[in-house]
Amino acid sequence: MPIQKPRGTEDILPGQSEAWQYVEQRVREWFTRYRYREIRTPLFEHTELFQRGVGETTDIVEKEMYTFADRKGRSLTLRPEGTAGVVRAFVEHKLYAEPDVVKLYYLGPMFRYERPQAGRQRQFHQIGVEAFGSLDARLDAEVMELAWRIFTDLGVQNLRLDVNSVGCPACRPAYRQALVDQLAGVKDELCPDCQSRLLRNPLRVLDCKQERCKALTQDAPTMLDHLCDSCRTHFSAVREALEALGVPHTVNPRLVRGLDYYTQTAFEFIVEGEGHLAGTICGGGRYNGLVAELGGPDVPGIGFAFGVERLLYVLAAQGTRLPAGGDxxxxxxxxxxxxxxxxxxxxxxxxxxxxxxxxxxxxxxxxxxxxxxxxxxxxxxxxxxxxxxxxxxxxxxxxxxxxxxxxxxxxxxxxxxxxxxxxxx
RNA sequence: GCGACUAUGGCGAAGUGGUUAACGCACCGGAUUGUGGCUCCGGCAUUCGUGGGUUCGAGUCCCACUAGUCGCCCCA
Structure with missing residues (x-):
């Protein structure tokens, strides 16, 4: 038996690579127009970076990281996502030194140890942006508008943008407690998954697909009702700016993102459709505490990332023709x-x-x-x-x-x- | 990490214990002199994911492993 590719990896062959090049070329052009500049960070980092940056209790850190010891016994990890490395580089090179908004984009492989499925590989590719240094809600809106622009430019159909605010350290704990208190009453009726979510990440219960759980959480309190003044003001400013930019969007109070570092704005681009045609292709949000958490100054950030495999999958499923080359x-x-x-x-x-x-x-x-x-x-x-x-x-x-x-x-x-x-x- | 299903040539796909593994597509060659299509003819798997077992005999049954697909978890 000849050696085969490792599980969950993919060879991108001629005929397919042209579509990749096309997508990369288009997004680079859009990024440039919004003054984002490319940053290339290492494919592996010190394990601690992801533990601190992504969050100890996230699934990524708990069970999906490709972690190994190098020859000197240092614990290194193949990057499971792009933000942590970019923030690390931002801090390490003191890119915050200039009083400017720093706009960065990246693209490349990410690694997560998971069971492969359609649209889910162990090595997959993300394209993302991070903008540092401003709390302006217009920036939030512009970031979403940029993603929207890219997807529509590439021909994605049936696209929906969900936005929410997940609050901040000032208002989220109280909400979290209110939610837990409310759900405690119906705990035994929730699905087993949600019962464990209740302990680990109660906000995720709101995101359960089980009909029973949906019904039980029907009138549970939402984060939006518990936002502090500054978060509420910010969220409405974001929505106003989105309106002004003409970006269609839906407020989804149940939208929760998986990573710990998000504050205030959280959003997802979802392709609506049957079965595999449907699903989230892009997620993002604001992470105002992350830079400080990773040893930098208190500089806010916001960004998004989307999976290239999923994007191409959706485009193919929707019948969009991309270049196949060979001319x-x-x-x-x-x-x-x-x-x-x-x-x-x-x-x-x-x-x-x-x-x-x-x-x-x-x-x-x-x-x-x-x-x-x-x-x-x-x-x-x-x-x-x-x-x-x-x-x-x-x-x-x-x-x-x-x-x-x-x-x-x-x-x-x-x-x-x-x-x-x-x-x- | 859990559960289910699948694994035959470059691709698709028959074959459900008995001698030489259908067929389609693709590919290669030919049908007298240097022009792409069509048609016709010919060629193209000592081998059925890997390893082991049952059997007189296995692609066909059993086990393990590997890989893929689907569902769950989670997510891109």
């Missing part, structure tokens, strides 16, 4: 030794002129070379046989229209460029 400008068909030598040189010149070109290396017959040209999606076939070689010309055939004419060997690149209405270069 070729010219395929040089050569017959005979001398012509094959010349074909190699001709391909070199075509490429130098900015065209993509390939030749046959398998000594195929003329007919077979034509078939190959078709399979490669070549726009032009350049035919070079003994006769052409002797006369210093080639047959240039447009494979889409079938038109064929003779052009001088020296002018092939120019002729192709002209026909493609493309500048030589």
């Amino acid at each position: 070729l400008d010219c395929f040089v068909i050569a017959l005979g030794e001398a012509a094959k030598n010349q074909a190699l040189l001709l391909a070199q010149r075509l490429r130098a002129a900015g065209l993509s070109a390939d030749i046959d290396y398998l000594d195929r017959k003329l007919k077979a070379q034509f078939k190959v040209a078709d399979r490669y999606g070549a726009r032009f076939a350049v035919i070079l046989g003994d006769d052409e070689l002797a006369r210093g010309v080639v047959q240039l055939k447009n494979l889409a229209t079938g038109e064929q004419d003779e052009v001088p060997l020296a002018g092939v690149a120019e002729a192709v460029c002209q026909r493609l209405d493309r500048r030589e270069g």
